[in-house]
Amino acid sequence: MNETDAPGGAALRARAEIDLAAVRANVRTLRQRAPGTALMAVVKADGYGHGAAPCARAAVEAGATWLGTATPQEALALRAPGSGVPAGVRIMCWLWTPGGPWREAIEADLDVSLGGRWALDEVTRAARLAGRPARVQLKADTGLGRGGCQPGDDWTELVAAALRAEAEGLLRVTGLWSHFACADEPGHPSIAAQLTRFREMVAYAEAQGVRPEVRHIANSPATLTLPESHFDLVRPGIAMYGISPSPEIGTSADFGLRPAMTLSASLALVKHVPGGHGVSYGHHYVTPGATTLGLVPLGYADGVPRHASSAGPVLVEGKWRTVAGRVAMDQFVVDLGGDEPEPGAEAVLFGPGERGEPTAEDWAQAAGTIAYEIVTRIGARVPRVYVNEGSGR
Numbered sequence: 469m470n471e472t473d474a475p476g477g478a479a480l481r482a483r484a485e486i487d488l489a490a491v492r493a494n495v496r497t498l499r500q501r502a503p504g505t506a507l508m509a510v511v512k513a514d515g516y517g518h519g520a521a522p523c524a525r526a527a528v529e530a531g532a533t534w535l536g537t538a539t540p541q542e543a544l545a546l547r548a549p550g551s552g553v554p555a556g557v558r559i560m561c562w563l564w565t566p567g568g569p570w571r572e573a574i575e576a577d578l579d580v581s582l583g584g585r586w587a588l589d590e591v592t593r594a595a596r597l598a599g600r601p602a603r604v605q606l607k608a609d610t611g612l613g614r615g616g617c618q619p620g621d622d623w624t625e626l627v628a629a630a631l632r633a634e635a636e637g638l639l640r641v642t643g644l645w646s647h648f649a650c651a652d653e654p655g656h657p658s659i660a661a662q663l664t665r666f667r668e669m670v671a672y673a674e675a676q677g678v679r680p681e682v683r684h685i686a687n688s689p690a691t692l693t694l695p696e697s698h699f700d701l702v703r704p705g706i707a708m709y710g711i712s713p714s715p716e717i718g719t720s721a722d723f724g725l726r727p728a729m730t731l732s733a734s735l736a737l738v739k740h741v742p743g744g745h746g747v748s749y750g751h752h753y754v755t756p757g758a759t760t761l762g763l764v765p766l767g768y769a770d771g772v773p774r775h776a777s778s779a780g781p782v783l784v785e786g787k788w789r790t791v792a793g794r795v796a797m798d799q800f801v802v803d804l805g806g807d808e809p810e811p812g813a814e815a816v817l818f819g820p821g822e823r824g825e826p827t828a829e830d831w832a833q834a835a836g837t838i839a840y841e842i843v844t845r846i847g848a849r850v851p852r853v854y855v856n857e858g859s860g861r
């Protein structure tokens with residue numbers, strides 16, 4: 469770590485400030501949306517770029533009793549002593565490939581998702597070796613067409629095999645679950661179809677003798693807009709970081725959510741250039757007249773999307789500026805229109821929007837993507853600076 473990137477130092481090249489009070493408030497707001505239901509805070513992909521362990525701790529402080537990750541490695545990291553996640557918190561992970569690590573997951577008391585027979589065979593073998601039962605959740609594909617077990621014979625067989633293994637003491641079926649395809653499009657016919665199929669698949673498993681602790685299907689948009697999908701537990705991800713799952717269903721503010729991440733950088737240079745001057749690779753921007761340019765020391769290696777070239781908004785000294793020309797690997801330029809901020813002046817790419825800065829949603833629109841991708845791709849070279857740590861508001 470070099471001098472300028474020293475966390476807590478006065479001069480950071482760039483920083484992603486994470487407001488943990490916002491994460492806690494968002495989790496409380498989501499719990500109010502789903503009263504009487506457990507909340508699994510989804511902290512996969514390093515907490516959508518916000519930092520998995522600090523966000524997991526904040527979510528637990530605000531009442532989350534479960535944590536969810538994609539990979540087993542992400543889940544195991546949350547069980548490591550340094551994570552600060554209390555031991556009693558349930559942790560589930562769902563993206564498994566042959567080879568495990570099943571035994572480590574069993575020994576770490578993780579809930580593992582099984583979406584097919586191969587996974588059940590591997591986890592039971594690991595449970596024999598570990599000498600203790602695995603906690604497994606059976607994943608139903610109710611229509612997403614991605615992971616999980618198809619309805620019909622596949623489900624019948626998986627349920628039967630799980631019950632046999634449960635009778636042998638090799639596992640305990642702790643959950644039945646699924647995932648939506650179009651929960652961010654209220655009224656989409658697939659929503660009702662998936663709910664019907666989920667109820668059928670759950671009813672079948674329960675009729676065969678499965679006694680799950682939790683049944684769940686709701687991601688952020690379903691948590692926010694579909695109370696009939698809440699069952700025993702909701703699994704919000706993007707909303708706990710304060711971002712609306714889709715601008716079509718409402719803004720963060722509409723849902724009482726506050727974006728937790730503010731991405732900013734210190735201008736590395738401010739200089740005068742004449743009109744007609746090409747800017748950045750390919751000269752896709754040419755200064756319309758004499759002006760000043762500011763150099764922002766963040767690029768696509770830091771997760772600033774190259775697709776936002778000539779489009780991404782940045783707040784500098786109270787004014788919105790636009791990326792001038794291409795985003796490069798480590799830097800991009802903004803046309804400051806003759807203004808002369810000092811080198812080191814703050815350039816805010818996005819934040820909650822409360823100081824007039826753009827939001828991750830603005831960047832998503834500029835880059836033709838979704839805000840999930842904007843925050844999740846912020847790179848490891850950008851230090852995360854945590855504010856409002858601790859359990860106060």
Ligand SMILES: *Cc1c(COP(=O)(O)O)cnc(C)c1O
Nearest residue numbers: 510647687688703704705706707
């Ligand atoms: C990512 C994910 C979630 C959270 O989705 P959001 O839309 O971010 O709320 C929930 N469940 C599963 C299985 C996921 O992969």
